[in-house]
Amino acid sequence: MRVGHSLHLHPVAAARKATRRRVEGGNEAGFTLIELIIVVAIMPIVVGGIAVALVSVLSLQGGVSNKLTNSNDAEVTSAAFNRDVQSAAVLTTETTPACGTGTQLLGLEWGANTSSPVGYDTVVSYNTVLTGSTYALVRQECTYVSGTTLTSPSTLTIAHDAGNTTQGPPQAPTIATNSGDVTPTNTWIQTQGITGVTFTINAPGTTEVGAPGTTVPGSGYSYTLVGLPTEASSSGAPPGQGSTPPDYQCGYATANALTYWAKSLCFVDFSFINTADGDQLENNGAFGTTGNPVPPSSPACQQVTEGITNTPYTLSFCISEAANNTVSNPKVGPVTPAIIPTYYDPGGDGSEAYLGNNGFYTGIPGDPSLYQWNAGLSSGGGTCPRCTSPTSR
Amino acid sequence: MYITDIQVTDSVGHPANDWNLVTGDAESTDTNEYIQWQTNTGSPLTVFADNPATGEQYGNDCYDTSTGIASDANDGLLALNDPSAGNTTTLTSSGWTDVECEASQQLDKTGTIMLQATAPTSLTVTMKGAGLQAFFLAVFL
Numbered sequence: 001m002r003v004g005h006s007l008h009l010h011p012v013a014a015a016r017k018a019t020r021r022r023v024e025g026g027n028e029a030g031f032t033l034i035e036l037i038i039v040v041a042i043m044p045i046v047v048g049g050i051a052v053a054l055v056s057v058l059s060l061q062g063g064v065s066n067k068l069t070n071s072n073d074a075e076v077t078s079a080a081f082n083r084d085v086q087s088a089a090v091l092t093t094e095t096t097p098a099c100g101t102g103t104q105l106l107g108l109e110w111g112a113n114t115s116s117p118v119g120y121d122t123v124v125s126y127n128t129v130l131t132g133s134t135y136a137l138v139r140q141e142c143t144y145v146s147g148t149t150l151t152s153p154s155t156l157t158i159a160h161d162a163g164n165t166t167q168g169p170p171q172a173p174t175i176a177t178n179s180g181d182v183t184p185t186n187t188w189i190q191t192q193g194i195t196g197v198t199f200t201i202n203a204p205g206t207t208e209v210g211a212p213g214t215t216v217p218g219s220g221y222s223y224t225l226v227g228l229p230t231e232a233s234s235s236g237a238p239p240g241q242g243s244t245p246p247d248y249q250c251g252y253a254t255a256n257a258l259t260y261w262a263k264s265l266c267f268v269d270f271s272f273i274n275t276a277d278g279d280q281l282e283n284n285g286a287f288g289t290t291g292n293p294v295p296p297s298s299p300a301c302q303q304v305t306e307g308i309t310n311t312p313y314t315l316s317f318c319i320s321e322a323a324n325n326t327v328s329n330p331k332v333g334p335v336t337p338a339i340i341p342t343y344y345d346p347g348g349d350g351s352e353a354y355l356g357n358n359g360f361y362t363g364i365p366g367d368p369s370l371y372q373w374n375a376g377l378s379s380g381g382g383t384c385p386r387c388t389s390p391t392s393r
Numbered sequence: 394m395y396i397t398d399i400q401v402t403d404s405v406g407h408p409a410n411d412w413n414l415v416t417g418d419a420e421s422t423d424t425n426e427y428i429q430w431q432t433n434t435g436s437p438l439t440v441f442a443d444n445p446a447t448g449e450q451y452g453n454d455c456y457d458t459s460t461g462i463a464s465d466a467n468d469g470l471l472a473l474n475d476p477s478a479g480n481t482t483t484l485t486s487s488g489w490t491d492v493e494c495e496a497s498q499q500l501d502k503t504g505t506i507m508l509q510a511t512a513p514t515s516l517t518v519t520m521k522g523a524g525l526q527a528f529f530l531a532v533f534l
Contacts, residue, residue: 089534112411112534117445148446190534250532260445261533265415268530301397308532312404313412315532320395335394335520335527342420342527350501353420354454355529360443360505369419370394371527372520 080139080158084108084124085197085227090263092188093172094255100140100153102127105172106197107188112264116144119264123150126199128162128169135163137170137201161203161221173199187255188263190310191229199225246307246314248272254363262361266308268315269366270337273302337367394528396516401532412534415441416516417507419527422454422496426526428506429493429519436513438492441533443504452504455494509533 031039085091088108092098098107098118104125111121123142128135137159142150162170175182176196182189205220250266253259301320308315321335341356355361401409418428432438443449494506510516520526 115445148448258444261441264533266532266534268532270530301395303398308401308534311534313401313409313532313534314404315399315401317399318397320397338419338527340419340529343525351421351423351499352502353527354452354502354505355417355419368531369527369529371420372525 080156081126081199081225082227084139085191086230087122088124088191088229089120090188090190091175091194091197091229092184092255092263093175094185094187097125097127097140099123099125099142099150100127100138100155102129102138102140103169105137105170106199109188109263111144113144115146117148117150117260118144119261120144125153126158130165130169133165134161135169136160137162159201159203162201164204167202167204170201173197187252190263192311192313194229197227197229199227201225246305248304248366249307249309250315251309251365251368253361256359256362258359259361265361266311267340267361267364267366267368268306269368270370271367272304273337273370335370335372338369338371339366340364340368342369342371394518394520396518396530397514399514399516401512409534410512412532413441413509413511414513414516415507415509415531415533416518417441417529418454418494418505419529420525421502422494422506422526423499423524424497425521426524427493427495427519427521428526428528429491429517430508431492431517431519432490432510432513433515434490436510437490438508438510439489441507441509443507449504451506452502453496453498454502454504454506455496456498 085108087110089110089112091109092107093105094107095103095105097104098109104127106126108124108126109118109120109122112119113121121144125140127138127140129138130136136157139156139158140153141156142153144150159170172183172185174197175184175194176198177193178195182194201223203221248269248271250268252266253262255262301318303316303318305314305316307313339356340361341353343351343353344357345352356364399414401412403409416430422428430438440450443451492508516530518528520528
């Protein structure tokens, strides 16, 4: 009966009994097969659970770390971005960096200085730089030194994780005006009249990059920066919305490598002169004893008011032309508004006008020049100070 | 051409500061041609460089070999402060309110003359063309 009872003992109970016997009786026979089977069956479950927990914690750590980094980036970016946008006199979204390297998303300049090769003392570019598979957003600043020299760019990484090769690089900011968004991708524009510059940074989440299964942890942290140029808030009415909007606006050339002042040089549009109805600005201007022209007395001139495009400012002046057939100025030729270039020579002998050809201040809108009608005549009065007669030269 | 009562004002009519009037040759100054610019006292004319990055001022736009006046081979701009006395020199610094550009260079222009003056109130432009002459006017903020 003892044997039979022993044979029918429950396996767990048998194992306990064997263990007890070893403890109590000094039995050194080792583990039973059942004990080993149980251990082998349970261990992978325990170890697997621990591994899963560890992976989760480590993954969470990476995400938190990225979030902290991006949060800090956002703080740094916000301070720098607001300061830069507030200071800017002109801006662009051209992709070629005005300062530094990479791909420019936003270019800003301020501190007008005609001695500087770029027209301003300070140039700041927000550029994207690809390192490995991750895009960083960097702020690079160059300042004018002297002559044609700008400092080498000083670089501050303001967003370490602004995109990757899977999700794409960060995008240029949105530039808003009262009349809608503008995209100055080929030119620089004045900041007057700009009501907001909005930068959206989308840090990617954990992303598979490269070989299948290879992932890069990411925070997925997104933030938006909005800057308002000081010029906009201090300028009063936006462009063209003054109390009496001018009928005409001066215009800018298309910016390119040959056009250093295109973003700041607003050319007067002379379209207001209507030559079709005989308006040639002629009057009875007199001449001084030295042969210099003397401005005619009022009201013999035409009052002109032109808005300075993309600014709240207005240029005004009174324009007139000397009369025909005076003793001091026997040959005065009338002028007419004309496009630039005034003269283009497709033959290529180099006799054409320089302004407006071959990329030099091209694309100026309207009629930005006053052009003589008749060859060989003098417009404006006076004689050539070093010429024996106006026609001898 | 007489341009008088020149002003730049803001949206409420207040005079603006730190602006320059820029003017220059909008055609080409060839043999037997000239352009003269005159501003009011206190707003002298200086060169507004064509290409500051390379140091180019105005190429050969005002290169006149017939005057006998010493000038740079490429930059022959002449400045005059007293035309009645025939006082001429190459424009090298500020202080001139009377500037003339002459040329005997017919082909292969390498630049154009552009001048600037800070907040002038008047500008007189005299053009003499063997062919045709033209000028432009611009504001630099």
